[in-house]
Amino acid sequence: MPALDAFHLARAQFGFTVAFHIIFPAFSIGLASYLMVLEGLWLRTGKQVYLDLFRYWIKIFSIGFAMGVVSGLVMSYQFGTNWSRYADKAGPVIGPVMAYEVLTAFFLEAGFLGVMLFGMERVGRKLHFFATCMVAGGTFLSAFWILSVNSWMQTPAGFGVGPDGRMFPTDYWQVIFNPSVFVRVPHMVLASYLVVAFIVSGVAAWHLLRGPSTPAVRTMFSMAMWMAAIVAPIQIGMGDLHGLNTLEHQPMKIAAMEGDWDPSGPDGAPLILFGLPNMEKERTDYKIEIPHASSVILTHTWNGRVPGLKEVPPGDRPYAPVVFWTFRVMVGLGFLMFGLGLFSLLARWRGTLFTSRALHRMALLMSPAPLVALLCGWMTTEIGRQPYTVYGVLRTADSISPIALPGIATSFAIFAVVYFIVFGAGVMIILRLMAKPPRAGETGVRTDLPTRTAGIHPGLPGAVPSGTGEVSTQPAE
Template identity: 60%
Template sequence: MFQGVDAVVLARAQFAFTMSFHIVFPAFTIGLASYLAVLEALWLWSGREVFINLFNYWLKIFAVVFGMGVVSGIVMSYQFGTNWAAFSDKAGPVIGPLMAYEVLTAFFLEAGFLGVMLFGLKRVGPRLHFLATLMVAIGTLISAFWILSANSWMQTPAGYAVNADGQFVAADWLKVIFNPSFPYRLVHMVLAAYLTTALVVGAVGAFHLLRDQHLAGPRVMFSMAMWMATLVAPIQILAGDQHGLNTLEHQPVKIMAMEGHFQSHKDGAPLYLFGLPDQAEGQVKYAIEIPKLGSLILKHSLDAPMAGLDTVPRENWPPVPITFWSFRVMVGLGFLIMGLGLFSLWARWRGALYQFRLLHMFAMAMGPAGFVAVLAGWITTETGRQPFTVYGLLRTAESASPLAAPAVGSSLIAFVIVYFAVFATGVIYLLRLMASPPHPGEQGPSHDAPARAAGITPAAGVVAEGSA
């Protein structure tokens, strides 16, 4: 069935498929854990019942999402040994310890407090329970720290040496961890997680406000979500711009692919809004462009010269069409999220935040936008790094295990079947939970048998984000 198909292509497709499923869960749990900590803090500070009702409502959803993240994350680590053994051998002395640090910090923090957070409110008291919630939220952020450090090192390797066996080893761990792209990527990802959560919370609140605008819980969750979109979306756009400038400095070929710059421009590069990149012919067909704006954005000068892919050997070109379009999807959704925030700010100023049906329908439509933007951003980052796994040092073709295409293809088909069956069931259950509004006296997961059936027990302190 897979005769004649490149095994490396199939291995990349398998990793991309499983990673695409996995990454949306950490993006949601990072933001949702922090949101839960804020809700519980507001309840302890104000004593208002609406906050503890919302906390218990979203805690049940967090429990299921966390469990799904665990299941999808376990698969990721196995692929390093099965499909990418050469990469594991050469980069393992650097990547392995970073993964271990994540386990020794985030894993034990989450494992120690997750059970208390999910089932312990009536057992340990409100203040200790809030500490547990806060520790889980901090644990998700620490997990993101280490995983992004490892991935960022693959993007912008620093602080390494190569030993006699051809392996990358750490010469300076601080330079390895805090490699040039890491601070920008960490900020960009954490803000993306917060916006993703805000959009889901806002969509659920809008859904219930369309049914009954007087419900206290949906009013509070919608207001909080819209404040997050209003305040954080512009910051995210600014962070993305700074990340882009960092990428231009350290991964210029990725920027060429993102911008569709096949040709060099000596006196100012255009900004291609849309077009059809043709990699074979080395041009963007049917381009809609704004002259010199690309140079203004990237180098803050209309006439600044910009190198193109014509200065790079073709064997080092990334797949331009997918990088070009995924980048535009991410940026376009970012501006739509900012538009939603500004729309809600205008409605709030008019005193119509809970009555404006058009705003509520817009918020519902934007509910999945954070997940799509995260996926588009990840695709941009990873495809733009090709044809390397360690940028400029280790090619993807040299990183794969010596497996035959039928073996990789068979496991890919198995993953597709199992993932769609298992995760479709989980998503349907989550939508059922969200379809009911929070009620007075809302109970948490300890009173919810389906959450336990999903695999969330006090001992299920397995890192969801750690397998990214």
């Protein structure tokens, strides 16, 4: 393992803050879209159950969104404190792109978030739904800009390097739409949808296991299982495309992920299922292999060439032990999520979706799986890029600020204490909200529009009354 010094501690601090940050935007991206679907279904069908779920999850969304904003602000300050040389050299390229994220996505989210959270009794239902759509669109747009920057760091394009070592843009279309952005953005957005699908299914499964089911609990479990069954296989396919893109542009990352030290010969490359990459002896110990499988997966040919870490000097290799195992954890969890989706389809076909305790226990157990997979995927991507911040152009060792170990250690310790207290409290509040089932007439967002509001009937706007004057609460299963 690398020695603990100012350089590696600064990397660890950035990794710590990003690990806290990334889960909240992913949760917000998926949950904002879920809220948009719930409100749209309520307006279309008038069923109270969709409104109850909207009001239930919007409270959780507001807390998660706030924590994502706070953690993102803290993370960005490190560009000026611990990584000022990176900001100085790459700032002319990435600075404007990050500014676009603030000027478009963040302003869009902030501008409509208040209407979404507090405006249902003050604006018409169509305008409120428009605000919800804008917040959902803003989260997606924010993800695009941030991933465009990160993708450029992985596969840089559209820039030049001046005599002082500073990068400058030559074609912003190539900077924004760099070679990996079209696989990385869908991969992240689909991961966000899986995060919310499995959290929602876990909450529903918890309440299904604890007591009699309600229309709201059954509806959110059914919707979440549909999402898992549909998105999980698509995500596996997108992961395959991501791997092909990485093989083309970052071959040493692929070599570290596969645990391959020597490039494959004419007989193709085996897939190492398990093993222990040894950086000192330049080999992977205790290997369990499947012949030709790596060539088939990565090149879609029986004897395709797969790179090896020995093709570059030791100083240019990513730290294979971490990349190797985080990649396997991510892939393993992905197939488990796919399996749960298939299990839910079988239960739905048998008519036991809401009565199968085995399915409910598995859904509850698997609820944090997409978050773990997300973190492992991020570690695979970022550690696999090393030793570069801008792949093949700017080394990480040349990106750090001239700051001593005590300064970084102090800030790291403060971050750790504050993060665990603040975000621990936020997560506890979210868990306490989730522990209570959604109820008919869920409170949190008022829907009783005043009679003077033009075009809106007083009472529950958008609700379709039945012949008895009651609002339908039957879920669409």
